[in-house]
Amino acid sequence: MDGDENPFTGSASLGSSGVDPLTRLTTSVRAGWEAENRAAARRLSACYDLLLECLRRDDSGAGPESPPGHAVVDPFDVATGYVVAAMAVSTLRAESMVSFAADLHQRYPAVLAALASGRLDQRAAELLARQMATVDPSVLPQVQQDVVDDYLAAIEAGERLGARAIRDAVDTIIARHDADGIRRRKEDASRARGVRINKGADGMSTVSAILATEEAAVLAEAIDQRAAEHAAAEAAAATTEGTGQPDPDPDPDPDPDYYYSKAERRADALLSLVCGDSPQPGSSDHPVSPLRPKVTVIAPGNTGADNPGADGDGVRVEFTRTGEAALQALLDMLNISDGASVEKVDPRIGAADDAGRGLKYRPGAELARRIRLRDGTCRHPGCAVPADDCDIDHVRPFDHADPARGGPTEEHNLMCLCRRHHRFKTFSDWIYNLEPEGGLTVVTPDGATMTTRPSGPLGAYRREQARAESQAWNRQQKRNPDPTTTGGEARPEPTYWSRRALRLNAERARAHGSADTRFVDHGRWWRRNAPVVSTVEHEVRALLDDLLSPPPF
Numbered sequence: 001m002d003g004d005e006n007p008f009t010g011s012a013s014l015g016s017s018g019v020d021p022l023t024r025l026t027t028s029v030r031a032g033w034e035a036e037n038r039a040a041a042r043r044l045s046a047c048y049d050l051l052l053e054c055l056r057r058d059d060s061g062a063g064p065e066s067p068p069g070h071a072v073v074d075p076f077d078v079a080t081g082y083v084v085a086a087m088a089v090s091t092l093r094a095e096s097m098v099s100f101a102a103d104l105h106q107r108y109p110a111v112l113a114a115l116a117s118g119r120l121d122q123r124a125a126e127l128l129a130r131q132m133a134t135v136d137p138s139v140l141p142q143v144q145q146d147v148v149d150d151y152l153a154a155i156e157a158g159e160r161l162g163a164r165a166i167r168d169a170v171d172t173i174i175a176r177h178d179a180d181g182i183r184r185r186k187e188d189a190s191r192a193r194g195v196r197i198n199k200g201a202d203g204m205s206t207v208s209a210i211l212a213t214e215e216a217a218v219l220a221e222a223i224d225q226r227a228a229e230h231a232a233a234e235a236a237a238a239t240t241e242g243t244g245q246p247d248p249d250p251d252p253d254p255d256p257d258y259y260y261s262k263a264e265r266r267a268d269a270l271l272s273l274v275c276g277d278s279p280q281p282g283s284s285d286h287p288v289s290p291l292r293p294k295v296t297v298i299a300p301g302n303t304g305a306d307n308p309g310a311d312g313d314g315v316r317v318e319f320t321r322t323g324e325a326a327l328q329a330l331l332d333m334l335n336i337s338d339g340a341s342v343e344k345v346d347p348r349i350g351a352a353d354d355a356g357r358g359l360k361y362r363p364g365a366e367l368a369r370r371i372r373l374r375d376g377t378c379r380h381p382g383c384a385v386p387a388d389d390c391d392i393d394h395v396r397p398f399d400h401a402d403p404a405r406g407g408p409t410e411e412h413n414l415m416c417l418c419r420r421h422h423r424f425k426t427f428s429d430w431i432y433n434l435e436p437e438g439g440l441t442v443v444t445p446d447g448a449t450m451t452t453r454p455s456g457p458l459g460a461y462r463r464e465q466a467r468a469e470s471q472a473w474n475r476q477q478k479r480n481p482d483p484t485t486t487g488g489e490a491r492p493e494p495t496y497w498s499r500r501a502l503r504l505n506a507e508r509a510r511a512h513g514s515a516d517t518r519f520v521d522h523g524r525w526w527r528r529n530a531p532v533v534s535t536v537e538h539e540v541r542a543l544l545d546d547l548l549s550p551p552p553f
Contacts, residue, residue: 033121034118034119035118036121037115037116037119037120037122038115038116040115040121041112042116043097044101044115045101047083047098047101048105050079050082050083051079051098051102053079054076054079055075057075058072058075072427073427073428076098077420077424078424078428079098080095080098081380081381081428081444082444084381084450085381086448090382090383090384091382091383091384092383093382094382100126100129104125104129107144110141110144110145110147111144113148114148114152119155120148120151120152124166127163127167128144128147128166128170131171131174131185132174132181134181134182134188135174135178135181136177136178136180139178142177143173143174143178147169147173147174150169151166190212192210193210193211194210195208195209195210196209199321199322200322200323203323203324203325205323222273223266223269223270223273224266226269227262227265227266227268227269230265230268230272230524230528260524264523265524267523267525268523272525277525292340292341293333293334293340294321294341295317295319295320295330295340295343296317296320296342296344296345296457297316297317297318297342297344298316298344298347298373298458298461299315299347300348316457316460317329318373318457324460332526345373347458347461347462347465349412349437350410350411350412350436351370352364352366352367352411353367357409358408358409359408360409361398361400361403362409363409363414367409367411370411371392371411371414372388372390372392372456373456373458373459374411374456374459374462375387375390375416375454375455375459376459377390377416377455378390378416378417378418379416379452379454380417380421380424380425381450383418383421385418387416387456389418390416390417390419391416391417391419391422392416393414393415393416393417393422393425393426394407394413394414395414395432395433411436412435412436415432415440429445430442430444430445431443438453438459438462439451439452439453440452440453
């Protein structure tokens, strides 16, 4: 239909000028790409100018009136804070942006010029800069000019290089001018070796490892070999009932509609390598070392007098290292474990406060643990340093001369800050206000306001409970705005015991009905290592029953 325009490009779907629409749209995409590259160059230049201004203000404060050395805030941290406030990005991304902007202006002007012209995108610029990070400064101008010219020439010639091809091409140029630069970069890379476990979402977590190439090769071979052994053992165990002959059509998967991928088999093999396998009947293998997971259970108090509404709703299970899980997942883990370290947390605000300890500078172990469970990470806007690696800071400073005058060591006045942002908050002129439930408001000197919410399991639990209470109140108001009368007749609200009876009836109905299909299969390693008889599950169920269903007295 001639004349129909794309609302984003403004181009007609059929060109009346005889130009192929694909050609016109490709040109539009190219123009947008170049505009984005030029905008990235302007953004990075603005970040560098901001850093220079923070450095200038820091230098202008030098002299007899300047603060002591321990109270000086790094201008880089100040510039990063302003970038977070201006762009709504994380602290890590802001640091990377400011640092990259400084490198482009001070070390890689040729890369910056190519970016500003629109011919080079930011991701490629970062890759080129990273490859040249250890080049000798005496030859760096010539190296970077050759690198940029070679890359742009390849782009114009129609080549579309991947990251590995770009790195190889850059290393070829570096080797002609500074062979030691490549060796120094590899030595720096070896210092990043390690294993990290990150809390994920949807009941999953991420385990990442940075290893030397030869170490990764050994691990990969071991995982694949163990996965093959498990597959062979499963195939051998799949026999026709009563004949002892191999099943002509073995089906190792319990659910024929579920495909057990190679990646999942590798996950089970990794668990088997690290934790071992339980010895099978008739086997002489040694038993595996017992597991004792650390678990945090956040639930209301279990006494009817203190908390008559504790009917078990909203209980949160948190594995200390890897994040939230369901009660069923906890039982599955404990079924193959030698007990557990269970930490029960009362979610009430100020439940661990103590009048005597509130006048002391250092919080007690229980209060400190609650603050970390509430906050989850450093509370400075955009920062993601885990709370376990942070300091616990008084929002309103503690008065060492007269503790009763203000700044108490209580939950409503404490928050987690990493060491750098702890110093920043103490010695900068930014304003921090903490709400009793944990919400934090930060005001910059230029008036910009940022807010953060606690991201730890205790903070998330409180938000979920507050949301549930608000929804229940809204439902009650729609049903009966006045709980005492309805049309002139008395209508009392349901009691705790009537609600509990309804919940138990619903649970019995589910138990006698069809099986719950929401169960998540944790993998064959769990099923293979589950004992035939285990008293741990019964003990844990009794513990959770005490937590979730208190006796009526």
